[in-house]
Amino acid sequence: MAKVDFLIVGSGIAGLSYALKLCEHFQDKSFHPKICLITKDEPFESNTRYAQGGIAAVIDSDDSYEKHINDTLVAGSHINNEEVVKLVVQNGPDRIRELIEWGTQFDKSDDGDYKLAKEGGHSDHRILHFKDVTGQEIQRALLDAIKKYDNVEILSDYFAVDLITQHHLGQDVTRYRKDTQCYGVYALNKVSGEVETILSKVTLLATGGIGQVYKTTTNPSVATGDGIAMTYRAKGHVAQMEFVQFHPTAMYQRGHEGNAFLITEAMRGAGAILRNSKGEDFVKRYDERGSLAPRDIVARAIDSEMKREGKDHVWLDASVIDEKELKSHFPSIYEHCLKQGIDISKDFIPVAPASHYLCGGIVVNTKAETSIKNLLACGECTCTGLHGANRLASNSLLEAAVYAHEAFETALQLIDTTEWQELIPDWNKDGTTVPEEMVLISQSRSDLQRVMSNYVGIVRSNERLNRAFKRTALIYNETEDLYKKTVISQPLCELRNMITICYLVISGAKERHENIGLHYSIDYENK
Structure with a gap:
């Protein structure tokens, strides 16, 4: 049993920013708390790393908070929490x-000003970026910065299995209980194969998104919704899970499923145009803003055009962008496409929507507090109210950074009034046997992804959702039987988490009887 003061689950921009702030704050203090960050892979692997476009903020004097706030509200169909929108933008x-102080480099022009890009739904140029690998640059800078401190321990290959609450003391914990408290986590040490108990005074979940529940996603393999699923099992509040954002332009490769290569929206901001098989600028038929309309509109337009033409993809024409700018601003995309035999300065890029971002998640207030005491959360795993029914491009990294700061402020207030709960039992592994063939887990995961992609995608219906619910229930029952009798493993735990996420997405979609933002059902087309 390990005891730490601050426990962080996740190593993206949210978790690392929070950890850095704690390190800096306590560096010269007489109290030296134990700060521990765990990540189920190596620290560099996170959703943050794959963010291409950039981070949105009001930097230019011609821009304004009011415009950024309004753009965010419009993209979110005005069901955003306006207080939160103002908090994040301002x-x-x-x-x-x-x-920047931690070492992040953003592209600058020759005169030293930051190059600000424009993306769909934005009324001004406000996207700071580092070429087309902004997330990777932020991740690099944060990891480099945190290495300078010796008051934080980073544990790789530690998979958080469950939150520890009064439930593990034999008490009845329900979603209506007001004093549910988090005492830490049970975490699988992937090297030893043992589940360890990590007690903490304050726990932060920064576990990222859910992209892997779909068969094609821009997210890395680690994005299985672990933090959301753990919180739901611990009876924490989760909301707006029906709002799953599909990025309009993931590179299409025939026969390829799984992780898709993202073609950043910044390319359309630089002038690239979506075209159908006839070469038509078809998005303008769906929205006057054309290829720079908000993502929910563009993704549905592409989906509709693909179905109308009977095609598996549409085309992105980047040849209209100056070749020098194209190669300097989008070098990784240029090189990746070239390896596929596509010279984007001349050739169209085949693209199709792919699962990209979750706008719902663990409900938190403006202090990053969840409904469970001493459990904080920030980043994509949360539902802050910023995004409403649809995320405005490049607001995600911004939200993570802002809420990491709010979580830090809250954690400082909590630490002085919290003690460890030392009566927590060790993980109970009685009755478990050697795992069954891995094919049982991998097949169930594949089945789940196909159910979600076929029935709970960009366009939905009540019949599709009901079918998805039944199929998911069957996979759930099979997996729970397997879980009860076999030794804990990351693939099995991830599958359980993904099933919980699917249930929450489907349930949210079934309960929303309107077409708004990212939720679109053919049953409500004319209502």
């Missing part, structure tokens, strides 16, 4: 300055 520039 605190964004300060968080950007911190990222």
Whole structure:
């Protein structure tokens, strides 16, 4: 049993920013808390790493908070929490300055000003970026910065299995209980194969998104919704899971499923145009903003055009962008496509929507507090109210940075009034046997992904959702039987988490009887 003061689950921009702030705060204090960050892979692997476009903030004097706030509300169909939108937008520039102080490089023009890109739904140029690998650059800078401190321990290959609450003391914990408290986590040490108990005074979940529940996603393999699923099992509040954002332009490769290569929206911001098989700028038939309309509109337009033409993809024409700018601003995309035999300065890129971002998640207030005491959360695993029914491009990294700061402020208040709960039992592994063939787990995961892609995608219906619910219930029952009798493993735990996520997405979609933002059902087309 390990005891730490601050436990962080996840190593993306949210978790690392929070950890850095704690390190800096306590560096010269008489109290030296134990800070521990665990990640189920190596620290560099996170959703943050794959963010291409950039981070949105009001930097230019011609821009304004009011415009960024309005753009965010319009994209979110005005069901955003306006207080949260103001909080994130107005605190964004300060968080950007911190990222820069920690070593993040953003592209500048020859005169030394930051190059600000424009993306779909934005009324101004406000996207700071580092070529087309912004997330990777932020991740690099944060990891380099945290290495300078010796008051944080980073544990790789530690998979958080479950949150520890009063449930593990034999008490009845329900979703209506007001005093549910988090005491830490049970975590699988992937090297030893043992489940360890990590007690903490304050726990932060920064576990990222859910992209892997779909068969094609821009997310890495680690994005299985672990933090959301753990919180739901612990009877924490989760909301708006029906709002799953599909990025309009993932590179299409015939016969390929799984992780798709993202073609950043910044390319359309630079002038690239979506075209159908006839070469037509078809998105303008769906929205006057054309290829720079918000993502929910563009993704549905592509989906509709593909079905109308009977095609598996549409085309992105980047040849209209100056070749020098194309190669300097989008070098990784240029090189990746070239390896596939596509010279994007001349050739169209085949693209199709892919699962990309979750706008719902663990419900938190403006202090990053969840409904469970001493459990904080920030980043994509949360539902802050910022995004509403659809995320405005490049607001995600911004939200993570702002809420990491709010979580830090809250954690400082909690630490002085919290003690460890030392009566927690060790993980109970009685009755478990050697795992069954891995094919049982991998097949169930594949089945789940196909159910979600076929029935709970960009366009839905009540019949599709009901079918998805029944199929998911069957996979759930099979997996729970397997879980009860076999030794814990990451693939099995991830499958359980993915099933929980699917249930929450389907349930949210079934309960929303309107077409709004990212949720679109053919049953409500004319209502």
